[in-house]
Each structure stands twice: as structure tokens, then as C-alpha cells.
Amino acid sequence: MGTVAKSVPQTIRLILGDQLNINHSWFANVDSTVLYVMAEIRSETDYVRHHVQKVAAIFTAMRHFAHELRSRGHRLHYQRITDAGATRTFADLLQGLCTRHNVGSIEVQEPDEYRLDTQLRSIEAQVGIPVRMVSTEHFYTDRLALSSMFPGRTTWVMEQFYRRMRKEHRVLMDGDTPQGGTWNYDSENRKKWSGSPPLPPVRSFGNDCTDVLADITASGIETIGSIQESDLLWPCTRAQALEALDDFVSNRLPWFGPYQDAMTAQGWALFHSRLSFALNVKLISPREVIDAACSSSAPLPSVEGFVRQILGWREFVRAVYWATMPSYASLNALGHQGPLPEWFWTGETKMRCVRHAVTQSLEHAYAHHIQRLMITGNIALLLGCHPDAVDAWYLGIYIDAFEWVEMPNTRGMSQAADGGIVGTKPYVSSAAYIDRMSDYCTGCAYSKKDRTGEKACPFNALYWHFHHRHRNHLEHNHRLSMVYRTWDGMDATVRSALLERGDWLVNNARAL
Ligand SMILES: Cc1cc2nc3c(=O)[nH]c(=O)nc-3n(C[C@H](O)[C@H](O)[C@H](O)COP(=O)(O)OP(=O)(O)OC[C@H]3O[C@@H](n4cnc5c(N)ncnc54)[C@H](O)[C@@H]3O)c2cc1C
Incomplete structure (x- = not known):
């Protein structure tokens, strides 16, 4: 770390592990009165048990970023997790630095997570030095986007948000109309993948994280999942992130649209971009990703399908998170109380689809959206x-899991626990949907056709059991009227056999 005269008040600028945006205006000029601070810190490694690849990728990306800052001439204090006297919280870290330096002010970029926002806001009182929050300059919208776009509303529809975003940011627009004449190509984008086109090889960046792993082990951080020491495949520098973007646009984007809902046991990433980690730690910006997709020669349905995920869903769930926290974190609209079966941690279940999705998650810290939503969720x-x-x-x-994006997707979209804020109906299905969109059912120990009996696919009876037990809550949802009509039209003996099997499955989940 360089030095400045003790009498000159300094500004501390804290950079969080998911704020690795080298194009931030903070870094435009070198200022000797600014001390940047980065820290590998227990309060961040321990709030949940993370996948080992996630901790390793974040630390690796942070260390590269620190190197980049120093090489550009910025002053930096970097705390490694194994440093003697490493602090466990940001407050302690900043307090210590303020006693050692003549600090006049502290600046932070807006954290994306509520937990950190609360922590950072309390630092001013603890340290006794003003803390100023500035934008991360990453997202298209600010945290309060929903109240400024839809004043007075407490429920929001993603599609309306997305169209406003397209118009406001002039993305895929011809004047006031959407390019191609329609906003949505979902009907063309629901193909099953049956082996063709061939899956492009997964691009690995082979980041050697031997040192980082040794530090994780030495400091006793508890993790899940596995990693090959010298082959952390996730992009951990901006150059790698740009390469990953380029690889996606050239080799996957043309097929992204048609196969975005497909699933297969023959690979683990299909035509997805695997850019979520690089985006969420801000190595690249959503603007450059969207610009690259829009200026490619990929077919419009693929480009639109991809743009919708980033300009639509990503910005939308962030805005929902900030409009509803902290109460969102305890919503449980369906009153679910059950434990997560052990096979979520091992993959040891006879259900082939779940086994594949969980096993690849443990191996790669990744599953694509439909696996997360329609298999494990x-x-x-x-x-x-x-x-x-x-x-x-x-x-x-998951490698990309940060609460602002994970929670609305999980608690909201996938578990319907938010009472319909994110999704208009619960995303549940029987084996028929899984079979329509994947090759999972072929070779499964369970029969996709049977609804009752030991060999019957558990999704089948559970699907009806779920709708039956939540009837009071769900039957007035017009998107479910067909489901309840079909259920009511079934023979009473069939219904009772399905409920009996459903009861057994719920009570014996660990045996599935
Ligand atoms: C239960 C559940 C949990 C999820 N948890 C996370 C999470 O912790 N972090 C996370 O980034 N995404 C999460 N998602 C959304 C989505 O599954 C991932 O963004 C995506 O799978 C990441 O892989 P990719 O980069 O290959 O995405 P692609 O399919 O290539 O999509 C491109 C980009 O669009 C964005 N995106 C796509 N879908 C969504 C979405 N629903 N919400 C927000 N952004 C989206 C991501 O930035 C992604 O990188 C979750 C979805 C579900 C159903």
C-alpha cells in the first residue's frame, strides 16, 4: 500500500466481492488520498454454506481485480482470509483502518443485498465517520425502479416491465414497435433437444486456484460440492468474461431461443450462456452483453429470448427484491414446513431428472434455469x-447465487411462497412436462406413465396431491381452472389412490 502525508484526510472506498467493475467511475483517475479496501471476510463466507467453486471463484476474481487496481496505480488494502488478524466483519475492518489512517470519509457502492445494506449503513454510527453510498453503475435501473415506473402499485407484471425497458432503453425496437413485430417469441422457443444441433463444448478458463483452495481449507470455511484444483472453469477476470461472452454469441446464441427450456442428461449447459457469475460480480455489464447479442447475426427469436432474461427478468427480480425486502425473506404463502430431503446434498435419488440436476449442481455449481425451476424447484x-x-x-x-436474484427466483417464482408477486401460478408439473422437454424419463427407475404404485413417477401423484391440499388457496386462480376441472372430473377411486400415494411420497421423501 502506498502512503500519503498523515495530515491529509483520506477517503476509504470499500469494494465488495461482487463489485468488480473496473469501468466504474471511481477508477477513472488515480487519487493518492483514496485508499481502496477489499476483504475476504468470514461474514460473507459463512452466512450460508456455499459451493466451494463459488467461494474459490469469488476470491480468485477478487485477487485478480486487486492486482489490476494496483497495476493501474491505485492504493489498495487487501485482506486475505488467512491474514493474521483478519477481521470477521466489514465494521471491524473499517474501524481498524480508521484508527491507523487519518480517514475523513468512507464511500461504498450500493450493495445488492439487503443484509449488506443493513451492515454498511450501521458502520457510520459504529465508526463515527460519514459513509456515502454511490451507484454500482452496473444495472439499467435503480433499486426503486418499480415505484418510479408503476407508482402506487404493490403487484407488478414482468411483461409490462420488460416492454417499458425495451422502449426506454431502445433495445430491439423499430421506432415504437418491437423488432419483428412482436414482443415475445415464446411459442417458437419451447423445443425439446434430441441430439441435434450438437452441443458446443463447454468453454473452461482453467483458472488455477490451488492457493485459494489452500486458504479456504486453512481458514476452515465449510463448503459443499467439488472442484478440480487447477480447473476452475468460470471466468474470473474481465478478459475471460469478454471471451465467454464472445464464445456464447458465436456458438450458442443462435440456438439459445429454441432450446432455452430444453433439458438433457447428455450435457449440463446446453445452449445457455453461463454468464451469470461474470454478470453478478460485475466483471461485465448487462449493457455490453445485450449489445453483443443485439449486434450478432443470430435469429431474432434467440436474441429476443436472451435479451428478455437480462433486460427483463434480471432487472425485474432485483426491483422486486428492493421493493419488498425485508418482509419478502419470510414469506411462506403456502405454509410449507417440510425438510429438504437429504438427496438434495448427495444426488442419491432414483428420480433420474433430480439426480442429474443435483449431481451436476454439486459438480459444476451450475444448473440452467429450467432445471432449477422445473426439476429441483x-x-x-x-x-x-x-x-x-x-x-x-x-x-x-450456485456459482451465481446472490440473494437479490436468488430469493425472488426461489421463494417467489419457484416456491410460490410470495403469494404471486413474481409468478402468476405455481411452477409445478407432472412427469408429462419433464418428458416433453427432456430425455430424463428414458432409463429412469420410475415409470413416467404410471400415477400410482411403487414404480410410478413421484411427480405424477405429487402434482395432484399439491393441488388438492392447496385448493383453498389456488382454485380461484383462473390459470388453474383447467387443473381443478380435470381433478374434479376424475373417478373418486382414482383421486383417492392418487392422494394416498401422494401422502406416502410426502412422508417418505428421503426414500425416493
Ligand atoms: C429457483 C431458481 C433460483 C435461481 N437463482 C439464481 C441466482 O441465484 N442467481 C442468478 O443469477 N440467477 C438465478 N436464477 C435465474 C437463472 O436460472 C440463472 O440466472 C441462469 O440459470 C444462469 O445461467 P446462465 O448464465 O447460463 O443463463 P442464461 O440462460 O444464458 O441467461 C442469460 C442471463 O439472463 C439472466 N437471467 C436468466 N433468467 C433469469 C432470472 N429468472 N432471473 C434473473 N436473471 C435471469 C442471467 O443473468 C443469465 O446469466 C434462478 C432461477 C431459479 C428458477
Whole structure:
């Protein structure tokens, strides 16, 4: 760390592990009165049990970023997790630095998570030095986007938000109309993948994280999942993130649209971008990702399908998070209380779809959206698992899991625990949907066709059991009227056999 005259008041600027945006205006000029601070810190490694690749990728990306800052001439204090006297919280860290330096002010970029926002806001009182929050300059919208876009509303529709975003930011627009004449290509984008086109090889960045892993082990951080020491495949620098974007646009984007809902046991990433980690730690910006997709020669349905995820869903769930926290974190609209079965941590279940989705999550810290929603999320919801347990699993296991994006997706979209704020109906299905969109059912120990009996696919009876037990809550939802008509039209003996099997499955989930 360089030095400045003791009498000159300094500004401390704290950079969090998911704020690795080298294009932030903070870094435009070198200022010798500014001391940047980065820290590998226990309050961040321990709030949930994370996947080992997630901790390793964040530390690796932070260390690269620190190197970059120093090489550009910025002064930096960097705390490694194994440093003697390493503090466990940001407050203690800043307090210590303020006693050692003549600090006049502290600046932070807005954290994305409520937990950190609360922590950072309390630092001013603890340290006795003013703390100023500035934008991360990453997102298209600010935290309060929903109240400024839809004043007075307490429920919001993603599609309306998305169209406003397209118009406001001039993305895929011809004047006031959407390019191609329609806002949505979902009907063209629901294909099953049956082996063709071939899956492009997964681009790995082979980051050597031997040192980082040694530090994680030495400091006793408890993690889940596995990692190959010298092959952390996730992009951990801006250059790697740009390469990953380029690889996606050239090799996957043309097929992204048609196969975005497909699932297969023959691979683990299909035509998805795997850019979520780089985006969420801000190595790249949503603008540059969207610009690259829009200026590519990929077919419009693929480009629109991709843009919708980032300009639509990503910005929308963030805005929902900030409009509803902290109460959102304890919503449990369906009153689910069940534990998460042990096989969520091992993958040892006979259900081939769940086994594949969980096993690849443990191996790669990644599953794509439909696996998260319609396999692991689906089974957790059908079994009635407590949303706190489901949230903790998703928050821990995925490389891209940060609460602002994980929670509205998990508690909201996937577990319907928010009473319909994010999703207009619960995302549950029987085996028929899984079979339509994947090759999972072929070779499964369970029969996709049977609804009752030991060999019957558990999703089948659970699907009806779920709708039956939540009838009071769900039957007035017009999107479910067909479901209840079909249920009511079934023979009473069939219904009771389904409920009996459903009861057994809910009570014996660990045996599935
Ligand atoms: C239960 C559940 C939990 C999830 N938890 C997370 C999470 O912790 N972190 C996270 O970034 N995403 C989460 N998602 C959303 C989505 O599944 C991931 O963003 C996506 O799978 C990341 O892989 P990708 O980069 O290959 O995405 P792609 O399919 O290539 O999509 C491109 C980008 O769009 C954005 N995106 C896509 N869908 C969503 C969405 N629903 N919400 C927000 N952004 C989206 C992501 O930034 C993603 O990188 C979750 C979804 C579900 C159903």
C-alpha cells in the first residue's frame, strides 16, 4: 500500500466481492488520498454454506481485480482470509483502518443485498465517520425502479416491465414497435433437444486456484460440492468474461431461443450462456452483453429470448427484491414446513431428472434455469419443503447465487411462497412436462406413465396431491381452472389412490 502525508484526510472506498467493475467511475483517475479496501471476510463466507467453486471463484476474481487496481496505480488494502488478524466483519475492518489512517470519509457502492445494506449503513454510527453510498453503475435501473415506473402499485407484471425497458432503453425496437413485430417469441422457443444441433463444448478458463483452495481449507470455511484444483472453469477476470461472452454469441446464441427450456442428461449447459457469475460480480455489464447479442447475426427469436432474461427478468427480480425486502425473506404463502430431503446434498435419488440436476449442481455449481425451476424447484414445492430450506440450498449451491436474484427466483417464482408477486401460478408439473422437454424419463427407475404404485413417477401423484391440499388457496386462480376441472372430473377411486400415494411420497421423501 502506498502512503500519503498523515495530515491529509483520506477517503476509504470499500469494494465488495461482487463489485468488480473496473469501468466504474471511481477508477477513472488515480487519487493518492483514496485508499481502496477489499476483504475476504468470514461474514460473507459463512452466512450460508456455499459451493466451494463459488467461494474459490469469488476470491480468485477478487485477487485478480486487486492486482489490476494496483497495476493501474491505485492504493489498495487487501485482506486475505488467512491474514493474521483478519477481521470477521466489514465494521471491524473499517474501524481498524480508521484508527491507523487519518480517514475523513468512507464511500461504498450500493450493495445488492439487503443484509449488506443493513451492515454498511450501521458502520457510520459504529465508526463515527460519514459513509456515502454511490451507484454500482452496473444495472439499467435503480433499486426503486418499480415505484418510479408503476407508482402506487404493490403487484407488478414482468411483461409490462420488460416492454417499458425495451422502449426506454431502445433495445430491439423499430421506432415504437418491437423488432419483428412482436414482443415475445415464446411459442417458437419451447423445443425439446434430441441430439441435434450438437452441443458446443463447454468453454473452461482453467483458472488455477490451488492457493485459494489452500486458504479456504486453512481458514476452515465449510463448503459443499467439488472442484478440480487447477480447473476452475468460470471466468474470473474481465478478459475471460469478454471471451465467454464472445464464445456464447458465436456458438450458442443462435440456438439459445429454441432450446432455452430444453433439458438433457447428455450435457449440463446446453445452449445457455453461463454468464451469470461474470454478470453478478460485475466483471461485465448487462449493457455490453445485450449489445453483443443485439449486434450478432443470430435469429431474432434467440436474441429476443436472451435479451428478455437480462433486460427483463434480471432487472425485474432485483426491483422486486428492493421493493419488498425485508418482509419478502419470510414469506411462506403456502405454509410449507417440510425438510429438504437429504438427496438434495448427495444426488442419491432414483428420480433420474433430480439426480442429474443435483449431481451436476454439486459438480459444476451450475444448473440452467429450467432445471432449477422445473426439476429441483418443482420437486421441493410438490413435497412441501420449507422455503427457508429451499432458499438456503439455492443460495449456497450456485456459482451465481446472490440473494437479490436468488430469493425472488426461489421463494417467489419457484416456491410460490410470495403469494404471486413474481409468478402468476405455481411452477409445478407432472412427469408429462419433464418428458416433453427432456430425455430424463428414458432409463429412469420410475415409470413416467404410471400415477400410482411403487414404480410410478413421484411427480405424477405429487402434482395432484399439491393441488388438492392447496385448493383453498389456488382454485380461484383462473390459470388453474383447467387443473381443478380435470381433478374434479376424475373417478373418486382414482383421486383417492392418487392422494394416498401422494401422502406416502410426502412422508417418505428421503426414500425416493
Ligand atoms: C429457483 C431458481 C433460483 C435461481 N437463482 C439464481 C441466482 O441465484 N442467481 C442468478 O443469477 N440467477 C438465478 N436464477 C435465474 C437463472 O436460472 C440463472 O440466472 C441462469 O440459470 C444462469 O445461467 P446462465 O448464465 O447460463 O443463463 P442464461 O440462460 O444464458 O441467461 C442469460 C442471463 O439472463 C439472466 N437471467 C436468466 N433468467 C433469469 C432470472 N429468472 N432471473 C434473473 N436473471 C435471469 C442471467 O443473468 C443469465 O446469466 C434462478 C432461477 C431459479 C428458477
